[in-house]
Amino acid sequence: MSVSGRIEKALEAAFTRVGTSDSPPRLAAGMRHAVFPGGARIRPRLTLAVAAACGEDEPALVDFAGAAIELMHCASLVHDDLPCFDDADLRRGRPSVHKCFDERTAVLAGDALIVLAFQILALGSTQPQRLGALVTILARAVGGPAGIVAGQAWECEDAPDVGLYHRQKTGALFAGASMIGAAACGAQHDAWRQLGETLGEAYQAADDIGDAESSVEALGKPVGRDLAFGRPSIVAQFGLAGALQRFDRLVEEAIASIPSCPGVNDLQTLIITESRRLLPKQHWQRAA
């Protein structure tokens, strides 16, 4: 099965195996709306790529680990889009959850997706001795001290720490996606943090570039919002050319950081190919 196929199947299985028979219908629909159809699924793709490089022995567990990361990403989008944050009407070219349903359903759907992410780690755990690492990695990637929730919370501070803001808002879940791929294989996972963090920075750079120059139609979400909200952006900091240079350097650093593993060559190739697709189309030629 293709990587995309594995990820979609695991996300579907998360819903069907946990069940929805007693669920309030709006909540169940709001949760699915947040997850399907998805975006590029770039974080779980990283999880599966790292697991493949580590020589995965439990593909079902890897798939649920990737799905858990994606569910957390979807939950964060639902809450980030709320009226009290971005007040975004559009997400992935469709109405955001609070626009399609209501604000209360959006708050609860986000909550329930966070819970579901942890639940499927336990559900997929054919290797009980790996579960502790999986839960810990996921929690650190998302939680209050230094995960994506903390990253978003810097937007509530009068004097945000810009470095921590970027590392936490984007880097933390990429680091988690990378590390959980190794942990799902029983491999030492700390060595994989750097790859995820660096790819997270590259992704953020690409996102800032996209936000600064793309159109609503191409992104499927409102653009120019970083500048409108006075958020730290590397385009504002270094200009467009500087941001593109920085993106290239980060991809090189990511590749150099890959720990010794059976599938190192394939993973290097994959990162080059996939990173190119992060940029707006007009820059693909240059990145190639």
Next chain:
Amino acid sequence: MSVSGRIEKALEAAFTRVGTSDSPPRLAAGMRHAVFPGGARIRPRLTLAVAAACGEDEPALVDFAGAAIELMHCASLVHDDLPCFDDADLRRGRPSVHKCFDERTAVLAGDALIVLAFQILALGSTQPQRLGALVTILARAVGGPAGIVAGQAWECEDAPDVGLYHRQKTGALFAGASMIGAAACGAQHDAWRQLGETLGEAYQAADDIGDAESSVEALGKPVGRDLAFGRPSIVAQFGLAGALQRFDRLVEEAIASIPSCPGVNDLQTLIITESRRLLPKQHWQRAA
């Protein structure tokens, strides 16, 4: 150490062991505001009572399991108090999190508390083979299909299922509190569901009675809100006398449901004593 002491210590340890050094200050403060000082801590008290009855062999794990249940309860209060739900200015006699900080911090503090609850299960897990059950019980008690998030979400439906609303909004976390106490001891946990669910119903009955007749000063939160919001309430359904009768019957049922265990007698006595304290003071004599 007293039961209260164990619970407060475990909740403190949840924050200190996970760490807050890189956390945005408002988020960290908002999370602590939601948890300290606490209310009656009735759910973790149930967890510790069940564990004691099962003959606990890993008290530290039991304490973290109880703390995880309480963190989920606190998270649910923060989100239930939001302007889009109860719009409650007061909680436990103090400003609610969104009043004391802001709405965005309240959304994120709730999210981060949910994550922290799962994180400390892994942190406290000296018995890796028990972690899967702990995570699963906690997720079911809280999640979208039938946990407290689902219970709250019935308030978004035009035609709520009143039975499911009560079982999920209150009963689910009490069931989880009871079952996780057994699971933290490695005991069979399904047999403990009935006790938690029935105590949850009794608690809900007591809460409805309190909501109908208490004062703001005694409750530390706005009163009369169930009726104002048209929420299902057993006082509205059966009248005050009927609600009190129902409360007594539920406590009897709870006691009768206790599975065979080393500490059954002590647990029976404890439930009689504690259940009395759920009612407004003017009813204590009658319940005695």
